[in-house]
Amino acid sequence: MSETIEEAVKRASEKWQSSFxxxxxxxxxxxxxxxxxxxxxxxxxFKGRDAIQAFWQKLIEGGFTDVTYVDPxxxxxxxxxxxxxxxxxMNKAKGLITxxxxxxxxxxxxxxxxxxxxxxx
Numbered sequence: 084m085s086e087t088i089e090e091a092v093k094r095a096s097e098k099w100q101s102s103f104x105x106x107x108x109x110x111x112x113x114x115x116x117x118x119x120x121x122x123x124x125x126x127x128x129f130k131g132r133d134a135i136q137a138f139w140q141k142l143i144e145g146g147f148t149d150v151t152y153v154d155p156x157x158x159x160x161x162x163x164x165x166x167x168x169x170x171x172x173m174n175k176a177k178g179l180i181t182x183x184x185x186x187x188x189x190x191x192x193x194x195x196x197x198x199x200x201x202x203x204x
Contacts, residue, residue: 087191088159088164095185095195096152096183103143109136112135115132115195116194116196118132119135119194120196120198122198122200124201125201126138147176151172152171177202178202180200183200
């Protein structure tokens with residue numbers, strides 16, 4: 084079962100990265116559960132898809148692009164939950180994903196419930 088969860092998280096994470104690199108903030112936000120929490124240190128905390136979409140839209144409008152996850156690790160917690168961590172880079176910043184909490188939905192896809200990351204210029 085853990086391979087299925089890992090694959091769902093990998094696919095969902097790649098979907099988020101692809102949306103960001105296409106400059107699609109709506110696509111990014113749809114990778115989160117409706118009431119997800121995102122904590123972007125030192126930039127702030129954002130609760131819910133609308134706030135999260137606004138955050139990504141502002142970054143995209145600021146010219147940030149080309150996000151890449153470096154050495155991602157997926158830890159399966161149980162039959163519905165996994166945590167992804169990684170370093171990340173993009174054209175204007177880099178940082179660390181300390182915890183992406185992915186939850187398997189009834190349709191088998193994964194959505195982010197919590198997203199904690201650090202950004203450095």
